[in-house]
Amino acid sequence: EVQLLESGGGLVQPGGSLRLSCAASGFTFSRYVMIWVRQAPGKGLEWVSGISGGGGYTYYADSVKGRVTISRDNSRNTLYLQMSSLRADDTAIYYCAKSPGDDNYYTLDVWGHGTTVTVSS
């Protein structure tokens, strides 16, 4: 069974940093684009970042560019999102999601349950 399990969320002060992880299982991780999507409380979905199967291509939403780095360790089947200079409007549930291919950054066929990030003093 294909599974994605996010971790690393929590309470962080404004200006702080956090690293989210997403452990993948049930599929050949390195063959697929992986994506981070977030959802602020009571709001809609926001595409955050995507990374190619080999890790050589990365893309970011303007709202996080320069503050967030996506990466992956294919030997550990794990996706990461390193976040810094966190702001209150980064408060959200962060979902890890899988693409059905290695050149598709917008079709998300499997989603994790999410990890909650709260930025507050």
Add this chain to the structure above:
Amino acid sequence: QSVLTQPPSVSAAPGQKVTISCSGGGSNIGNNYVSWYQQLPGTAPKLLIYDNNKRPSGIPDRFSGSTSATSATLGITGLQTGDEADYYCGTWDSSLSAGVFGGGTKLTVL
């Protein structure tokens, strides 16, 4: 403000049909495939439609998708109370080099 525009809410009676629109532009819907997602209360989103009109395995044919120029539409027939959820369209934006979602539409089955 989302790049893709959806109505905030739609409603219909059980057994009826409803459509949800998603309006974009040439850099997104006009030149890239559209996906649709269903988010039931308190759960993660689920893929309903991909590549404009294809259904993943397990998605009933009550759900359909279509596109025209810079707009996309999700159709749901034979509405059930279990269809009450938030629905999102999504695609790639070639100008932004990023994925984009609509603001979401809350479906109420009266």
